[in-house]
Amino acid sequence: MNEASMAYAMDAPDQSFESLVLEYFNQVLSYLHRIVGDIAEAHRLTETTFAEMARYYRKGKTPNHPRALLFLLATARAREFLKKGNKRGLVDRLFKHEAEPVVEFGEEDIRGLANDTSQRALSTLEFNDKAVLLLHDYCGLSYDEVARAAGIGRSAVGRDLERARQSFKQAYDYIKF
Numbered sequence: 001m002n003e004a005s006m007a008y009a010m011d012a013p014d015q016s017f018e019s020l021v022l023e024y025f026n027q028v029l030s031y032l033h034r035i036v037g038d039i040a041e042a043h044r045l046t047e048t049t050f051a052e053m054a055r056y057y058r059k060g061k062t063p064n065h066p067r068a069l070l071f072l073l074a075t076a077r078a079r080e081f082l083k084k085g086n087k088r089g090l091v092d093r094l095f096k097h098e099a100e101p102v103v104e105f106g107e108e109d110i111r112g113l114a115n116d117t118s119q120r121a122l123s124t125l126e127f128n129d130k131a132v133l134l135l136h137d138y139c140g141l142s143y144d145e146v147a148r149a150a151g152i153g154r155s156a157v158g159r160d161l162e163r164a165r166q167s168f169k170q171a172y173d174y175i176k177f
Contacts, residue, residue, distance in 0.1 A: 017057040020066055021050060027139055028074050034122055034134055035078045045081060049074045071141065071149035075131050082127060121172035128152070129164035136161055 028049060033042035052073050056063055063069045122130055128150065135146045136157070146161075147154040 017054055020053070020070065024067065024070060025050065028070065031071070031134055031139055032074055032078055034119065034138065035075075035127075035130055036081060037119065037123060041081060045074070045077045049077050052077075065145070065148070067141070068145040068148040071135060071139065071145070072151065075135075075149055075151070078131075079127060117172060117175050120175050121168055124171040125164060125167055129160065129167060132157065132160045133164040133168060137165075 025046065029042055029046045032045045032049075033039050036042050036045065049070065053066070053070055056069070122134075125133070131150050132146060132152070135141045135149050136143070141149060143157045144154060146152075146157050150157075150160075152160065
């Protein structure tokens with residue numbers, strides 16, 4: 001059983017795709033922005049995440065816990081981007097047109113992130129530590145949701161979260177002074 005099927009099998013109230021987009025688009029964008037550090041890439045990854053999430057709904061299946069699945073998809077897209085970059089396969093390059101983003105970001109939208117002490121401290125963390133810290137403390141997911149979204153065991157969330165908080169605090173204090 002993979003992480004997606006675990007998040008899909010959880011019990012929670014049904015939620016329509018439209019309400020999911022309205023409620024979580026900005027939060028997912030912000031989460032991905034904090035992980036990858038580039039607003040344009042974060043926006044592209046957010047759109048990709050929601051497009052992938054829409055496939056679940058188009059099949060007529062409503063995920064039991066859509067928020068955990070949504071952040072699982074976002075985390076997987078961020079991990080894939082950081083590992084491989086924005087590479088497209090041969091078939092995609094030959095037959096698919098590059099999707100135009102719905103929103104374009106200017107230089108003034110991006111400028112503040114480079115000087116943000118929190119973002120600079122986050123950039124020193126390992127990917128898994130950064131994801132666990134952001135999912136729990138920034139996005140407000142429960143331990144169970146963090147475990148599913150990050151693809152780790154429930155018992156590891158507390159340990160990983162504590163380690164991530166310590167590393168973040170050390171980096172933040174160092175950068176601050």
